[in-house]
Amino acid sequence: MATKLMATKLMAAETRAKRPIRWHVGVFLAPAVLVYTAFMILPLFGTLQLSLFRNIEQSQVFVGLGNFRTLFGDPNWSVNFWNALRNNVWFFIIHMLVQNPIGILLAALLSSPRLRFTAFYRTAIFVPTILSFVIVGFAWKLILSPIWGVAPHLMDFVGLKSFFTPWLGKEQYALTALSLVSVWQFVGIPMMLIYAALLSIPDEVIEAAECDGVTGMAQFWKIKLPLILPSIGIISILTFVGNFNAFDLIYTAQGALAGPNYSTDILGTFLYRAFFGFQLQVGDPNMGAAIATIMFLIILAGVCVYLFLVQTRLRRYQF
Amino acid sequence: MKTKLLTALLLGTSILGTTGMALAEDVTLNIESWRGDDLTIWKDKLIPAFEAKNPGIKVVFAPSAPTEYDAALGAKLAAGSAGDLITCRPFDKSLELFKKGNLADISSLPGMENFSPVAKAAWQTDDGKSSFCVPMASVIHGFIYNKDAFDKLGIKVPQTRDEFFAALDKIKADGTYIPMAMGTKDLWEAATMGYQNIGPNYWKGEEGRLALIKGKQKLTDPQWVEPFKELAKWKPYLGDGFEAQTYPDSQNLFTLGRAAIYPAGSWEIGLFNTQAQFKMGAFPPPVEKAGDTCYISDHTDIGMGLNAASKHQAEAKKFLEWVASPDFATIYANALPGFFSLNSKPVKMEDPLAQEFVSWRGKCKSTIRSTYQILSRGTPNLENETWVESANVINGTDTPEAAAKKLQDGLDSWYKPAK
Numbered sequence: 109m110a111t112k113l114m115a116t117k118l119m120a121a122e123t124r125a126k127r128p129i130r131w132h133v134g135v136f137l138a139p140a141v142l143v144y145t146a147f148m149i150l151p152l153f154g155t156l157q158l159s160l161f162r163n164i165e166q167s168q169v170f171v172g173l174g175n176f177r178t179l180f181g182d183p184n185w186s187v188n189f190w191n192a193l194r195n196n197v198w199f200f201i202i203h204m205l206v207q208n209p210i211g212i213l214l215a216a217l218l219s220s221p222r223l224r225f226t227a228f229y230r231t232a233i234f235v236p237t238i239l240s241f242v243i244v245g246f247a248w249k250l251i252l253s254p255i256w257g258v259a260p261h262l263m264d265f266v267g268l269k270s271f272f273t274p275w276l277g278k279e280q281y282a283l284t285a286l287s288l289v290s291v292w293q294f295v296g297i298p299m300m301l302i303y304a305a306l307l308s309i310p311d312e313v314i315e316a317a318e319c320d321g322v323t324g325m326a327q328f329w330k331i332k333l334p335l336i337l338p339s340i341g342i343i344s345i346l347t348f349v350g351n352f353n354a355f356d357l358i359y360t361a362q363g364a365l366a367g368p369n370y371s372t373d374i375l376g377t378f379l380y381r382a383f384f385g386f387q388l389q390v391g392d393p394n395m396g397a398a399i400a401t402i403m404f405l406i407i408l409a410g411v412c413v414y415l416f417l418v419q420t421r422l423r424r425y426q427f
Numbered sequence: 428m429k430t431k432l433l434t435a436l437l438l439g440t441s442i443l444g445t446t447g448m449a450l451a452e453d454v455t456l457n458i459e460s461w462r463g464d465d466l467t468i469w470k471d472k473l474i475p476a477f478e479a480k481n482p483g484i485k486v487v488f489a490p491s492a493p494t495e496y497d498a499a500l501g502a503k504l505a506a507g508s509a510g511d512l513i514t515c516r517p518f519d520k521s522l523e524l525f526k527k528g529n530l531a532d533i534s535s536l537p538g539m540e541n542f543s544p545v546a547k548a549a550w551q552t553d554d555g556k557s558s559f560c561v562p563m564a565s566v567i568h569g570f571i572y573n574k575d576a577f578d579k580l581g582i583k584v585p586q587t588r589d590e591f592f593a594a595l596d597k598i599k600a601d602g603t604y605i606p607m608a609m610g611t612k613d614l615w616e617a618a619t620m621g622y623q624n625i626g627p628n629y630w631k632g633e634e635g636r637l638a639l640i641k642g643k644q645k646l647t648d649p650q651w652v653e654p655f656k657e658l659a660k661w662k663p664y665l666g667d668g669f670e671a672q673t674y675p676d677s678q679n680l681f682t683l684g685r686a687a688i689y690p691a692g693s694w695e696i697g698l699f700n701t702q703a704q705f706k707m708g709a710f711p712p713p714v715e716k717a718g719d720t721c722y723i724s725d726h727t728d729i730g731m732g733l734n735a736a737s738k739h740q741a742e743a744k745k746f747l748e749w750v751a752s753p754d755f756a757t758i759y760a761n762a763l764p765g766f767f768s769l770n771s772k773p774v775k776m777e778d779p780l781a782q783e784f785v786s787w788r789g790k791c792k793s794t795i796r797s798t799y800q801i802l803s804r805g806t807p808n809l810e811n812e813t814w815v816e817s818a819n820v821i822n823g824t825d826t827p828e829a830a831a832k833k834l835q836d837g838l839d840s841w842y843k844p845a846k
Contacts, residue, residue, distance in 0.1 A: 166527070184807050184840055254668020255676050277612050277670025279824060365811060367614045368670065369819050381811075387615075388799065389808035390519060 152404070158397035168394075175398035189399070191370055192378040193406075195283055199374055200351040202287035203294075208343055210291070211298025212336075216328060218299070219306040230303070234296035241293075245360030248289045252276055276361065279371040286372055290357050294350075298343045305339040306332060338422050345414045352407050355380060375403050454742045455485045457510030459503070461496035462729070468762040476758055477749050484742045504529045504734070511737035512746060515560035515730035517549035518799050522559075524732075525552070530559040531733040536744060538751025545633065545793055546769035548800065549727035560730030561751045564759065564766035567784045568624040568724040571691040571699065573684060574706035576604050580687075584710045588657070591713040595664045598687045606664035608686035610672025617658070617817035618810075620690040623796045625712045626654040627722035632794030640801055642844025646835040647828075655820045655827030662821055670822055693784045696765035700780065709783045711791055725793035727769060805841030812837050 159175055161168045179185045214233060218226055236244065252259050254274045263272045275285040309332060317323070317331045355376025358366055364386045366373035381389065383396025458469070469488035477486060489510060491499045497520060503509035504524070513530065515521040524530045533539065534557045539547070542562050550560035577584070577594075580601055585591040598606040611617050630636065630650040638644040644651070666672060666680060681689040682702040689695070691709070699707060714721050731750050733743050749755055756768035757775060764778035767785050776782050803810040816830035825833070 184837065249673070252671065253673075253676065254671055255666065255680065260668075274612075274668035274671030277610075277668065277672070277822075279822075363613060365614055365814060367815065367818060368611065368822060369815055369824055386808075386811060388519065388803035388810040389806075390523070390804070392806075 155397045155400050155404075158394055159401045162394050163392070175394055176402075179395065179398050179402070185395070188370065188373065188378060189402075192373045192375050195372065196352055196354075196374040198283060199287050199290075199354065200348060202284060203291060203347050203351055204344065206288065207291040207295050208298050208340070208347065211295050211343070212302050212340070214295070214299045215302035215306055216332070218303050230300075233299055236293045237296040239293065241356035242360050244289065244293050245357050248292075249276065249361055252285070277368060279368045282362070282368060283372045286357060286361055289361070290354070293357075297346070301339050301343055302336055305336040309335050334423075338419075341414065341418055341422055345411060348410045348414075349407055352403060352410070375399070375406075379403065453483055453485045454739045455487060456512055456739060456743055456746055458486065458488045458512045458514065458731075459496075459500055459510040459734075460488065460490040460514035461493040461516075462514065463490040463492065465763065466490060468759075472758050472762055473755065476754070477746065480749070481742075481745060484745065486746065500524075504736075507736060509734055509736070511734050511739055511743045513560075513732045513734050514563075515550055515732045517727050517730070518801075519804060521550055521730070521732065522552065525557075525559040528735055531735040531737075531740070532557045532559060533561065533733055533744070533747060534558045536561070536747055536751065538748045541751055541753070541770050541772060543769075543771055545725075545795065546727060546771075549795065550730045550732070553801065560732035561747050562727055562769040563729040563731055563750065564763070565725050565727045565769050566765065567693045567767060567787065568620065568726070569691060569693070569709050569711045569784060569787065570624075571681070571689045571695065571707055571709045571780070573604070573681070573687050573703075574708045575684075576687040576705075577708070579603075584708065585713050586710075587717055588713045588715055592660070595688070599664060604687040605666040605680060605685055606687055607661060607666075608677045608680040608689045609661070609665055610669045610674070610677050611818040611821050612671050612676075613674045614814040614818045616674055616677060616690075617821050618814040619796070620692060621658050621661070621821070622654055622813060622817045623724050623726075623798075624690055625657055626651075626797065627724055627794045628712050628714055628719075629653045630797070631720075632722035632792045636794055636797045636800075639797060640844065646838065647831045652827050652831045655817070655830050658817060658820050659823070659827055662823065665821070693765040693767065693781065696778065696780050696784070697763065700764070700778070707780055709780055711787045721787070721791035722794055723787050723791045724796060725767075725788065726795045726799075728766070802838065802842065805838075807837040807840070809834065809838055 160170060160172060162171045162174060163169075179189055214229075217223060218230055223229075251257050252275055254260060254272070260269065260272045263269050273281065275281040313331065313335075314327070317327050322330055352375060354374055358372050358374055358377050359380065362372045362377075364377060364381055366377045379396055379399045380386075382399055383391055383393055385391030466488060474486045474488065478484065487510075497516070500509060500513065504527075509529075513524070515524075515530070521530065525532075536558075539558060539561070544555070546562045546565070547558050548555070550562065551558050572584070576582075576598070580597055580603075582594045582597055583590070585594050595606045598604050609616055609620060627635075630639075630644070635644060635650055639646070639651075646652075662669075666686065672680075677686075677689065678695070678698070680686045682699055684703070684705055711721055711723050731747060733740070733747060737743050751770075753770055753772045753774065756770040756772070760766065760768045760774045760776050760781070761778075764776065764781035765784070767781070767788075768774045774785075776785065798810040798813050812834055816825060816834055819825040820827055820830045
């Protein structure tokens with residue numbers, strides 16, 4: 109026992125002797141760590157702390173998990189919460205089913221050597237991503253407007269006028285319509301990431317596949333897709349985080365009450381109303397923090413599932 | 428006057444150094460407000476009128492953006508850097524400031540007797556004992572109509588509900604105009620211009636509103652459900668795709684002359700006067716039978732209070748006394764047609780449309796929006812729910828009875844009226 113301890117101590121001393129304290133590591137890390145701590149980690153813990161208190165008679169009182177009990181137990185809160193969560197899941201599903209496949213398809217088309225004007229398409233598709241939400245929300249509200257919008261006229265042009273309805277005003281369509289607007293805005297991101305991944309596939313691999321007679325669609329499914337799977341994983345998790353943090357588009361297009369009849373209410377707008385209040389509703393920072401904490405946990409859970417279950421099983425190829 | 432004072436001040440400083448400063452220095456009062464739109468009116472009309480009568484007091488109007496106002500004001504009050512005079516939002520937001528001790532009690536301010544109890548209610552404690560803001564202006568609900576369209580179609584201004592719907596039918600049958608310009612996309616149009624506009628005739632204004640607060644009436648009672656039933660009847664008269672029609676869409680449809688009737692708040696008058704190319708008129712919400720007492724929503728919207736931490740209490744009080752005077756009311760109401768003075772002494776206004784609106788005060792009984800006092804303090808918030816349900820009723824998502832029941836259930840969950 110004693111000798112063992114001695115040995116470890118000796119070894120430690122040896123390593124210490126061999127490796128002087130590398131101050132520069134700390135010095136170079138410090139700015140990022142400090143900034144990240146000050147602006148991300150401290151506020152995060154501030155939020156967690158805030159969610160455990162409640163304002164009673166103008167003073168903050170510790171209530172433990174009381175706010176969470178209200179959030180899940182009081183139907184006035186829980187109905188809205190589950191509605192927002194359900195809508196948020198649907199918002200995410202649309203993105204996964206529409207945005208990402210389209211992004212992959214576009215990237216595959218763009219990387220095709222026979223396509224001309226690649227740079228133009230790439231830019232044109234990516235541009236909406238850098239637009240402000242306010243512009244996107246407003247522009248699409250105008251496009252889809254039944255009164256001044258282009259959509260009803262264009263549809264009339266091709267004889268589809270009867271299919272036009274005021275989508276943003278109908279409970280059953282509004283959320284899907286807005287999800288698709290968001291897809292339109294952000295399809296450039298999966299496209300770019302996949303495009304980069306596709307370009308990084310070495311020509312030798314492709315040539316080898318061709319020698320083996322794997323061409324065309326089969327080449328995409330059997331050679332390229334497995335090679336870009338890690339990128340698709342990254343995109344999925346980015347979409348997940350982005351969607352469960354979403355707020356801006358709904359707020360600019362539908363307002364904080366996320367009408368009609370709360371059908372477009374997602375966690376972000378629900379949080380906003382609780383935290384900041386709306387019109388005569390006075391904001392309740394504590395309940396808001398509780399919602400924010402749940403959002404954080406949902407995102408954390410999603411990211412963990414990805415990191416520990418999905419990412420470890422993805423095979424990576426080294427060239 | 429100004430130059431003289433300035434010379435005196437300069438002389439004072441040059442001869443006596445810093446000791447002379449205090450003698451000739453003017454007191455400057457700062458006004459906090461969210462009405463950035465009114466900046467020129469304050470600067471060119473209101474403030475000079477006050478300063479001319481009160482030498483030695485300078486007033487600065489310093490507005491912030493409406494959406495930031497409450498947060499910014501709260502921060503400034505906490506830091507002690509807020510202005511001397513504070514523009515008050517109606518009801519709970521100001522009441523909260525008063526309870527925190529940010530607003531001074533001005534119940535005994537000379538001039539407060541110029542206001543009726545309804546006018547003062549928005550800035551009083553629940554028991555009505557202390558007032559903390561001078562009422563400045565209210566907005567009145569009604570319907571603005573396109574006079575040219577009415578003349579062309581030979582429609583008389585409707586007095587009763589039957590006439591109102593007959594007029595709508597006639598406009599619809601003719602087809603030139605959309606009968607009514609309103610959408611449900613922004614929700615609040617349906618509640619504010621719809622439910623709160625026509626409602627007071629059913630629940631008899633103040634009588635119903637106060638009974639609701641006391642718990643003697645419920646939102647499921649017929650007088651509270653009927654307005655929803657009437658709203659549901661509006662649906663066929665609204666434009667194509669009204670579900671996605673926003674508030675600016677409605678305004679534009681009307682001012683472009685494409686719609687005949689606009690369920691309105693009087694704050695539209697200023698904008699409509701500059702945009703509409705046709706003659707406009709207005710009528711109050713129609714009553715059931717000719718000769719019935721009419722009730723209008725004459726909603727208190729803006730007041731002004733005194734920052735309890737102000738260093739210039741006496742001067743600020745002087746300013747508030749002036750705000751409570753008919754002088755102020757006349758300038759304000761004329762500069763901003765559609766924002767009506769709450770002063771009991773009648774104010775002379777030039778704008779014909781504004782005159783029409785304010786004339787209803789003489790023949791109808793005034794009330795304020797039913798959801799604003801006390802009833803929107805809890806969760807779910809009655810005002811927000813009323814927005815959602817009014818839109819649902821028009822869209823046909825909820826029946827009037829179901830909507831009323833949801834509202835009452837929500838209210839019951841937190842509001843226990845004093846027995």
